Amino acid sequence: MLLESYYLSQLPFKYIPETLWMDSDGFISHCQTQEVPPLIRLTLLSDGSLVKLLKAVYLSEITVDVKAQRQMVMGIEMAKFLDAAEGSDAIGRDAWLCCNEKRLVYAHSVIDVSKMGEIIQKEINKKSIPVGMLLSDYGLPLLRDQLFLMQLRSDHFAKEFSVSGSLFWARCYRLRGGDGFNAAILEIFPADMFVSGH
Secondary structure (H helix, E strand, C coil): CCCHHHHHHHCCCCCEECCCCECHHHHHHHHHHCCCCHHHHHHHHCCCCHHHHHHHHHCCCCEEEEEEEEEEECCHHHHHHHCCCCCCEEEEEEEEEEECCEEEEEEEEEEECCCCCHHHHHHHHHCCCCHHHHHHHCCCCEEEEEEEEEEEECHHHHHHHCCCCCEEEEEEEEEEECCCEEEEEEEEEECCCCCCCC
């Protein structure tokens, strides 16, 4: 997968790949031979709002906790993935989606700001709303594509999520929207994230 070396070198944690990156068909084939709960499969393959899906599962508000947000310059791999110009200005963001302060999902976003409208950029800088929800709040059309999935192992995330297991699912996709929005989103989920849910 195009961004593999970016994620291995740029994310603020280390991980060990348990599987190769898979497209949707590859993931479905993987699930035919491995035990992956239906709700995890649906969540990972969903092309709709993750926040709305989590609200429906937990029947509670989902909040965002932005741990870091910084200006960056896009390298060649990220630029190719986003179909943007190498060296473009971007925002890097590390955040958690939470329910009642329980961490549910980690998200790492690289947001191309070279063609983004000023209003959306100001809202992103407030760090108070999940990116996907921000766009839908403004009624902007959204397109998710280039979906890739993998399983990884990380003791770091076991501590961050306060879970006993060290296996996690990750998905990466491109999110495009109106007003020049263009971003690469990586989300990481505990392999048993819904076991203690509803």
